[in-house]
Amino acid sequence: xxxxxxxxxxxxxxxxxxxxxxxxxxxxxxxxxxxxxxxxxxxxxxxxxxxxxxxxxxxxxxxxxxxxxxxxxxxxxxxxxxxxxxxxxxxxxxxxxxxxxxxxxxxxxxxxxxxxxxxxxxxxxxxxxxxxxxxxxxxxxxxxxxxxxxxxxxxxxxxxxxxxxxxxxxxxxxxxxxxxxxxxxxxxxxxxxxxxxxxxxxxxxxxxxxxxxxxxxxxxx
Numbered sequence: 448x449x450x451x452x453x454x455x456x457x458x459x460x461x462x463x464x465x466x467x468x469x470x471x472x473x474x475x476x477x478x479x480x481x482x483x484x485x486x487x488x489x490x491x492x493x494x495x496x497x498x499x500x501x502x503x504x505x506x507x508x509x510x511x512x513x514x515x516x517x518x519x520x521x522x523x524x525x526x527x528x529x530x531x532x533x534x535x536x537x538x539x540x541x542x543x544x545x546x547x548x549x550x551x552x553x554x555x556x557x558x559x560x561x562x563x564x565x566x567x568x569x570x571x572x573x574x575x576x577x578x579x580x581x582x583x584x585x586x587x588x589x590x591x592x593x594x595x596x597x598x599x600x601x602x603x604x605x606x607x608x609x610x611x612x613x614x615x616x617x618x619x620x621x622x623x624x625x626x627x628x629x630x631x632x633x634x635x636x637x638x639x640x641x642x643x644x645x646x647x648x649x650x651x652x653x654x655x656x657x658x659x660x661x662x663x664x665x666x667x668x
Contacts, residue, residue: 452632452666453642454659455480455513457624458504459495460594460646466500469650470507476659480511480535482624482644487518490542491591498531505532513642515563515624517590518542522549529556537561537584537622540568550579561622565590566598570608577617582642583608588625594647597626602638609639629661636666 456478461469473481483501488494495517505512514533516524521538528536536558543549546562553560562573563584573583585604588595605621612619622642623635632643645662652658 450668453479455482455644456649457482457646459484460650474509476656477663478659480513481508482513484515490519491517493591501531525552535559537563539563577615580619582620584622605638633665
């Protein structure tokens with residue numbers, strides 16, 4: 448069975464002075480999703496962009512909007528992100544004391560529910576809720592800043608998560624975020640990844656459209 452990996456360029460690495468240009472580039476490329484990081488300076492040591500910028504992005508984006516919330520108390524904003532056009536809403540396991548309730552709230556707004564795990568968080572913690580999760584996002588760098596190098600332990604973490612999903616008969620897909628390049632993309636997909644987020648690797652490339660095309664090519668198994 449051939450596997451068509453989802454490529455999700457991370458807008459955090461785009462040129463904010465030319466945001467519409469970069470959005471159009473993704474629209475016209477072989478990329479599948481827009482990956483948008485929302486950071487609050489509390490959960491992670493960085494602040495990204497807020498609601499007005501997301502609204503501007505969704506106005507022009509013609510593909511799936513994948514929003515990754517790196518914020519404390521994400522429940523407060525679930526309805527807001529649904530209104531702004533998010534298709535997938537990903538919250539951090541570490542930020543949700545009542546994860547099951549949060550997942551239900553996301554789905555009630557018509558979005559797919561994702562759970563992100565920091566590098567130190569064990570996938571076993573998701574055992575009891577894996578059937579309620581549409582997507583698990585494995586952080587392959589420490590969250591907060593772009594351009595970091597990839598954590599090698601990610602491969603075994605993906606395999607372990609894939610085993611859990613299979614064992615539980617869940618339909619959960621696996622997303623990888625952080626340090627994804629053409630050097631590790633194929634290996635990640637072979638380990639079980641379905642969605643690859645690429646930021647600096649795409650937007651700092653000489654030809655971002657070709658770079659996306661290349662990622663798509665090497666991850667079609």
